[in-house]
Amino acid sequence: MVETLIYMAVSTAIFASSAAIVGDHQARTDFNYGIQELSSQLRAIINDVSTGYYENRGNVSCNNPGGGSKPNINPGTDAQGSSNDCIFVGRILHFRPDSASSGIGTDQVYRVYTAVGVRTAGDGDQDVERIEDSEPTIIRNSDVAGMVQEYTIPNGIQLRSARNTGTGSKAYAIGLFTNFAKYADLNQNSFETNARNVGLIPFNISESAGENAVETQVAGVTSLDYDNGNGMELCLEARGYRGTIIIGGNNSNLGEDLLIERGSCPFSD
16 A cells, blocks of 8 residues: 555656646747747848838838928828839837737737838939938828738747847837948949948837837937947747847847747846
8 A cells, every 4th residue: 555655656746747847848849939930020021121122012102392301101102112202211120019018928019110211312313322311200000001010929928128239228129221322433333332231220219109209219310320239139038938039239230149048037127
C-alpha cells in the first residue's frame, strides 16, 4: 500500500512537471509566433517606404496651394505616382493610439499613416530636395476614407512601452521617410547613391496622442533629423515572456532587431 502511494505521488509529480514543460513550450511558441508576425509586418512597411510604395486606392487628390503651405488633400482620382503636385515622403507608425488602458487579452493596434508633400518649391520650377521644403503632412481618414491603415498586434501580445533609443523618452510613433533624390553634379546628370534610403525618426509622443500630434511631428521634420542615429525600442509581453523589437538606431537606416526572453518588461507605461 505504501509503495502504491509513493508510486502515485511520483507519477503525479512527473505528470505535473511534464504538463508544465509542455505548457511553457506552447506559451513560448505562441509568443514567438506573434512577435515574429509583428516583426514581419514592420519589415514589410519599412521595405514599402524604401521602394516608394504606399496604400492608394485611386481615390486621392493632392494639390499644391503654393505660398509655402502644406498640400491640400481631398477625395479624388489620382492614381499612385500620377500626381503632378504632390509626392510620397514616407509612412508613420503610431502604436496603441486608442488602447492605452487595455488589459491582458485585449488586442492592441497600431496605425499607419501615409505622409505626402508638395512636389515643387518656390516658383514651381524646381523639385524639392529636402523634406522640410516639401511641407510634409499626413493623410487622415477625414481627408480620404480608408487611407489610414490599422494593424492588430498578433496573438493578444501587449505593448508595455515604446522608447526613443537615444533619449529614453516615450516614443510611441516613428516616421519612416524617403531620402530625397539629390543630384551629384550641377548639370543634374546623376543621382547620389543614397537617394532611395529610408530615414527613421522616432517621435516623442504618448500612446494616447491624437492625429494632430502626429501631424505636428511630421510637419516639423527636417533633413538633419535623418542623421541623429536614434531609433524606437518596443517592449511587448504575454504568457510569461517578453520581446524587444528595435527599429533603427545605431545610425542604421533600415532594419529591426528582435530579442525574446522569459520575464516581464523592465518598465511599463
